[in-house]
Amino acid sequence: MTGESVLIVSTNWIGDAIMSMPAVQLFRQKHPDAKITMLARPLIRSLWAMHPAVDQLETMAEKFPTIRILKKTHFDRAYIFPNSFRSAFVPFMSGIPKRIGARGHWRRFMLTDMVSLPDSHQQFESMKILDVQGEPPAPKINVPEESLQSLKVRLTHQGFQPSGRPIITLLPGAARGPSKRWPITNFMAVAKKLRDDFGARILLGGGPDDAVVCDEIATATGPDAISVAGKTSIAEWAALLKMSDCVISNDSGGMHLAATVGTPVVGIFGITDPSKTGPLGNAVILQKSNVRARNIARESEEATLALASIQPDEVYEAATQIIGDSRNASTPRSSFAPRT
DSSP states (O other): OTTOEEEEEOOSSHHHHHHHHHHHHHHHHHOTTOEEEEEEOHHHHHHHTTOTTOOEEEEOOSHHHHHHHHHTSOOSEEEEOSOSHHHHHHHHHTTOSEEEEEOOTTOGGGOSEEEOOOSSOTHHHHHHHHTOOSOOOOOOOOOOHHHHHHHHHHHHHTTOOOOSOOEEEEEOOOTTGGGGOOOHHHHHHHHHHHHHHHOOEEEEOOOGGGHHHHHHHHHHHOTTEEEOTTSSOHHHHHHHHHTOSEEEEESSHHHHHHHHTTOOEEEEOSSBOHHHHOOSSSEEEEOOOSOOBSSOOSSOHHHHHHHHTSOHHHHHHHHHHHHHHHHTSSSOOOTTOOOO
16 A cells, blocks of 8 residues: 555544554554545544544535535545445546445445454544554644644633642533533532532633533632633644643533543533443443443433433542542643643
8 A cells, every 4th residue: 555545534423533643653654655635524624633644634515516626636545444325426427447335225235345343442443444553653733833732821810810729621512412511500510519628620621512511600609710712723622631630510612622632521421321432541440330322312211310310529529539640740830831
């Protein structure tokens, strides 16, 4: 494959894209001379822009405009991560001679090579599609310095100042809805206790859909809490997580994003299965349900009850262990010093 031009069709969610990063990193090691182009929707394109293994980016827009753009570039093969009709249709219609992906969704005729996916963590599915083996590395992105600086300015304007106190970031949102959202009152209770016991500064992050909930938590916590949910680019969001001592998160894309920048995570799970989709990094997983499911409905009473069974004190204890480990590190950090 020396010097071949390769198109990879990315998945459409932050967490799914991050779980495919170890495979892309192994692929780059195996094929250092290949030119890798990532085809992704606009938000996920911004994520892949920070990944060192990717040479070029293309935007997955409407089908036929995207096909016209891809036809202008010669690709030797396409690796298709999503298991959807559309994700295979675009490379097929673009005339890419080799098209590798998983079977399903009436797309057999559009693939030249079909892969059977393993029943294991999702990262191994991407490895199977890319035909790479070995111990998967941790997913990694390079947060741009300008994004870190713009975040610092934003936080300073909101009254956040370096103080040497622990920074705890809460991510109370989850794209899958109530089935993955720990009760907001529990986030409030943990935030207040960490503030009172450790003098922690509380930051809240997420997308535009999380802004209202994050504002409520920040208001309830008091002046040591600031929400920037819905006000950051994905690169600034990554910078926020990178400068944190600990992230407390629902099972969400933000949880996975924290893993890519090396920040310890307390992940709160209802009935989703962390052995299939858990974070690929330094994480404490809290889950009480004996039920394990990979895909769950947005509204699931069983998942909601499982989440509610996890008490604020349990999350607090997991976070304090992480804070203690950070304080015992040989090199102390200031509030604005990103984790390296």
